[in-house]
Amino acid sequence: PFTTDFKISHDFGFLVLWPDVLLSGTTVTGAIRCLRRAVFGEHFKGGDGGRAMLLGTILHEVFQNAAVRRDFSLISLKQITLEMEKQKPGEKGSLEECNLAVCDITDIEESIWSPRFGLKGKLDVTVKVAVQRCRRGSGLQKNRVATLEAVLPLELKTGRESNSLEHRAQVILYTLLSQERRTEPGLGLLLYLKTGVMHPVPAQRLDLRELIKIRNQIAHHLVNPVEWRPSTAQEVHPSSLPPIILDQGTCQRCSQLRNCALVHSPEETNKDQVVLLEQQIQHLSEAHLTYFAHWYMLCLCSHGDAPMLAITYDLCREIAGRCIRGLKCQGPAKQPSAGGRGFHQRMIRQKPTHMFLISAGDRIVLSQDGDAGSLAVATGTLLAVTDEVVDCLLDSDLARYGPSATFCLDRDDSGNSMNSHLSGLSHLMADTQASCRLRELIVDFSPPRFLERLADVLPPGAKDSVAKILQGLNRPQRQAMKRVLLSQDYTLVVGMPGTGKTTTICSLVRILHACGFSVLLASFTHSAVDNVLLKLARFHVPFLRLGHAEKVHEALRSNTEEGLCHTRSISTLSQLTQLYNEQAVVATTCMGASQHPLFSRRRFDFCVVDEASQIGQLLCLVPLLHSERFVLVGDHLQLPPLVLSTKAKALGMHESLFKRLERHATAVVQLNIQYRMNREIMSLSNELTYQGCLTCGSERVVNSRLCLPHLHDLALDPGSWLKEALDPEKSVVFLDTDQAGCRAADIGVIAPYRQQIQAVSELTTGRDWAQGLEINTVDKYQGRDKPAIIVSFVRSDQGELLKDWRRLNVALTRAKFKLLLLGCTPALRNYEPIARLLDYADTHGLISFVLVLNIKYVMKVHVIDAAL
Numbered sequence: 001p002f003t004t005d006f007k008i009s010h011d012f013g014f015l016v017l018w019p020d021v022l023l024s025g026t027t028v029t030g031a032i033r034c035l036r037r038a039v040f041g042e043h044f045k046g047g048d049g050g051r052a053m054l055l056g057t058i059l060h061e062v063f064q065n066a067a068v069r070r071d072f073s074l075i076s077l078k079q080i081t082l083e084m085e086k087q088k089p090g091e092k093g094s095l096e097e098c099n100l101a102v103c104d105i106t107d108i109e110e111s112i113w114s115p116r117f118g119l120k121g122k123l124d125v126t127v128k129v130a131v132q133r134c135r136r137g138s139g140l141q142k143n144r145v146a147t148l149e150a151v152l153p154l155e156l157k158t159g160r161e162s163n164s165l166e167h168r169a170q171v172i173l174y175t176l177l178s179q180e181r182r183t184e185p186g187l188g189l190l191l192y193l194k195t196g197v198m199h200p201v202p203a204q205r206l207d208l209r210e211l212i213k214i215r216n217q218i219a220h221h222l223v224n225p226v227e228w229r230p231s232t233a234q235e236v237h238p239s240s241l242p243p244i245i246l247d248q249g250t251c252q253r254c255s256q257l258r259n260c261a262l263v264h265s266p267e268e269t270n271k272d273q274v275v276l277l278e279q280q281i282q283h284l285s286e287a288h289l290t291y292f293a294h295w296y297m298l299c300l301c302s303h304g305d306a307p308m309l310a311i312t313y314d315l316c317r318e319i320a321g322r323c324i325r326g327l328k329c330q331g332p333a334k335q336p337s338a339g340g341r342g343f344h345q346r347m348i349r350q351k352p353t354h355m356f357l358i359s360a361g362d363r364i365v366l367s368q369d370g371d372a373g374s375l376a377v378a379t380g381t382l383l384a385v386t387d388e389v390v391d392c393l394l395d396s397d398l399a400r401y402g403p404s405a406t407f408c409l410d411r412d413d414s415g416n417s418m419n420s421h422l423s424g425l426s427h428l429m430a431d432t433q434a435s436c437r438l439r440e441l442i443v444d445f446s447p448p449r450f451l452e453r454l455a456d457v458l459p460p461g462a463k464d465s466v467a468k469i470l471q472g473l474n475r476p477q478r479q480a481m482k483r484v485l486l487s488q489d490y491t492l493v494v495g496m497p498g499t500g501k502t503t504t505i506c507s508l509v510r511i512l513h514a515c516g517f518s519v520l521l522a523s524f525t526h527s528a529v530d531n532v533l534l535k536l537a538r539f540h541v542p543f544l545r546l547g548h549a550e551k552v553h554e555a556l557r558s559n560t561e562e563g564l565c566h567t568r569s570i571s572t573l574s575q576l577t578q579l580y581n582e583q584a585v586v587a588t589t590c591m592g593a594s595q596h597p598l599f600s601r602r603r604f605d606f607c608v609v610d611e612a613s614q615i616g617q618l619l620c621l622v623p624l625l626h627s628e629r630f631v632l633v634g635d636h637l638q639l640p641p642l643v644l645s646t647k648a649k650a651l652g653m654h655e656s657l658f659k660r661l662e663r664h665a666t667a668v669v670q671l672n673i674q675y676r677m678n679r680e681i682m683s684l685s686n687e688l689t690y691q692g693c694l695t696c697g698s699e700r701v702v703n704s705r706l707c708l709p710h711l712h713d714l715a716l717d718p719g720s721w722l723k724e725a726l727d728p729e730k731s732v733v734f735l736d737t738d739q740a741g742c743r744a745a746d747i748g749v750i751a752p753y754r755q756q757i758q759a760v761s762e763l764t765t766g767r768d769w770a771q772g773l774e775i776n777t778v779d780k781y782q783g784r785d786k787p788a789i790i791v792s793f794v795r796s797d798q799g800e801l802l803k804d805w806r807r808l809n810v811a812l813t814r815a816k817f818k819l820l821l822l823g824c825t826p827a828l829r830n831y832e833p834i835a836r837l838l839d840y841a842d843t844h845g846l847i848s849f850v851l852v853l854n855i856k857y858v859m860k861v862h863v864i865d866a867a868l
C-alpha cells in the first residue's frame, strides 16, 4: 500500500529518480565506463553492431533453443552445437560457500518492465537452481548443509570470459528486475559460452545502490535534454552533457565518437581529446555544423516533451480508448506462417470498448490485468481487432499464465522514433561520399542537375516497354517520368489530391526497372509501402519487401525476406547475400532502412519516397543515404510531418525534406489531373489551396454523383433540410447550425478532435445501421477517399486544429460525390481559411439552409446512411 512517507536508510530502500524512464541493464552498465556514451547511446541508437553482435545473437539463440529442449546435442547448427554441448549450465558453478546446480529452465527471454526501479530488460534465461549452502556453526550444527531452491536470472555472454565489472553489474540489475515477478533472488548467474564457466554473482546492497545512482544520472540527462534560457537570443539550448572521459583508447573505439565530436564544445576537452574529436568533424563546414546543431536540438526538444511510460495504472486509460482490458487467450498460440517468429495469439474481448489510440500495426504491450507486478509480460504487434477478438503477434507465449488469466493491452510508445531521426542526422554528417553529396543538396542547397536528352539515359532496348507504360498515363504523369529519368540528383513530384500518386509511383518503378536501374522504394508506413507494391505485383515486376512478414500485407508475404528464403530454400549466407544483391527493386519503410543489413552493402540507382511531405526531414534522409538519386512524392499543401511537441514545432521541426527542397522549381513536377472528386467538390480545394490548378481527369469524373437508389422510398418532407442534404445533385452542402443550436457532436464522419470521434462512435458502435461507418480524424483520412463525407467542424470557439489550412484541405478533398459540412458559420468565420471557404460557399449558393435538428432527425440520418 502506498503511503506518503518513504524511508531510505543505509540498509534499506533506493531513491529512484524519474522511474517512468525505463533503462536497460546494458545502458546502465555501459555508463560505468562513460556516462556520456550511455546518454548518446539512448539518443543515437543503432551505432553498435557488427560481426561480434551478430555472432552473439546467434549463440544466444542456439543456447536458448537447446535449453528449452533440454537437449544440447540436437541442434542443427552442428559446429555450434558441439561447443554448446560442452557448456551446459551448472557444470562448473562455484561460489565459496555455495554449491549450485541448475534444475530447470523457467523461462527464456523473459521480458520485465519495472517502473519501481526504472529498469527494463529481457532475461536471457530464467533458471530454477538448487543451492547447497554450507552453514558454519559450532557443535552439532557444525558445517550443516542446507539445500534451497531459488529462481535466478542467468545472463549469457558470448565474448571473452572477463567476469568484468560491467558483466557482473548487468546480472545484479537483473536480480532487481526479477523482484517484479518473484521473491528477491539476491543472486544471479553469469555464463560464458566460450569457456562454459558460470559465475554466481551475488547482488550486494552497495553495488545495487551505486548502479541505481548511475541509472538516475542517465535518466536525469534523458529527461532534461534541453534548457530554456528566455533571456538569450536562441532561448533553447541543449543541456550540458556528462563530461568527456580522459581515456584516448576507449574513445578511439567508441561507437559514439562522431556524435560526441559533433556536440562537443572546446572548453570541455583537453588537448589530446580535442585533436581526436576535431578529426571526426574536420570535413564539415560551418553550415553543416549549424544544420546539425539545429536539428539535434529539435530532436531533443521533441524527445523532452514526449510522454514517457505509457503504462501507468490510470483508470482513465480505458475510457479514453488507450487500452483494452479483460482480454483472455482463445486457445493456444500458433506459430506464424513461412518461417515467421513469435506467437500468434487470438484473444477474446469481454466487451467492445472503444480504442481510438490503438490500431492494427501498432506495437503493443500486454500486462496481466490489475497486477502491477506483471507489467509487460509480452510485447509485439497488433494484427487485427474487432468488437469480439484481438489478434496479436507476441514475443512470448501467454500459455504459462493459464486459461483464466486476463490481460490488458496497451500501445507501446516506449520505442523511440527519435533514434531513427537522429541516426539519419548522424549519418548525414559522416565522412563518406554519399553523405557529402547529400549535404551539398540538402544543407548547401546546390541546385539539382538534369540531363538534356532522354536518349542519354534510355537504353535502346527499353524504349518499347517504356513507351507502353507511358501510354496509360496522363500528360503531367508522363512529364514526371521524363523529369525523373533526366535527373542527376533529385525530383519532387507534387501529387495533388486524387491525382493518382500510386499509379504514378508504380509506373515510375516499372520504367526505371525496364531501363535497368535498381530502385529502393520507401514510405513512412507499412500500409503505404504495400499500397504501391500491390499495384506493382500486377505487372510482374520482381521485388523484395523488407520488414517483418506479419506487418506486411498478406498478398505480399511471399515477397518478404522470410517468404523468399522459404520458397527458394535459402540456407547459407552466400545465398542470402545473393538474394540481397540481385533484387532490382527493394521496398521498405524509412525506419526499416535504418536497420536492415542489406543497406550496409548495397546502393541503389534511385530511391523513390512516397508520402514524403508527411515524413520528418531526418527520417526521410535514411533511405536517401543508400541511393544515387532520389524522387520525393508528396504534397506539402496537405498534412506536414506530425510533431507532437509544440516547442519543436514552433522551432520548425514540421518542415519536411520535400518542403525544404521545393525552393528549386526546376526539380518540381506537378500532378494536377485528378480522378476522385466531381467538379463541385474539387472547386472548394481549388479555391482554398490550388488556385484553380486542379482539374478533373474526365467528363465522367466532372459529373459523377452519389447513387442513392432508395432515396425516394424515404418520403422526406419537401423542403426539409434532410431532403436537401441528401439530394445527389447538390454535391456540396453546408449545414449551418448557428440558430438551431444543434449539437454538432451528434453528426459526423470526419472531425478534427478525438473527443468528437469518441462521442459519435459511442452513438454508433454495435448498431446494425452503422456497420462499416468510418469515423476518424482528418489525419487518418489523408491519402484515402469515400463516396460521401460528412465533416463536423465541432467548435463554436477558437481551437488550434482548425487554423491549419492544410488539414482543412485534406478534409475537403476526401469525398468523391457528396460532401456535407456541418458547423456554426459565425464561429467558423474566426478562422481565416474557413472564412474564405464560407465566402466561396455563400457566393455559389452552397450554404443552403439553417438546420433545426432534434434527436429524431439524428436517428434518421443514420438510417439513411445505412441505405447508402
Ligand SMILES: Nc1ncnc2c1ncn2[C@@H]1O[C@H](COP(=O)(O)OP(=O)(O)OP(=O)(O)O)[C@@H](O)[C@H]1O
Pocket: 472, 473, 474, 477, 495, 496, 497, 498, 499, 500, 501, 502, 503, 504, 675, 676, 697, 783, 784
Ligand atoms: N492517367 C490516368 N488515367 C486514368 N485514371 C487514372 C490515371 N491515373 C490515376 N487514375 C485513377 O485515379 C484513381 C486514383 O489513383 P491512385 O490509386 O493511383 O491514386 P492514389 O494514390 O490512391 O490517390 P492520391 O493521388 O490521392 O494519393 C484510380 O482509380 C486510378 O485508376
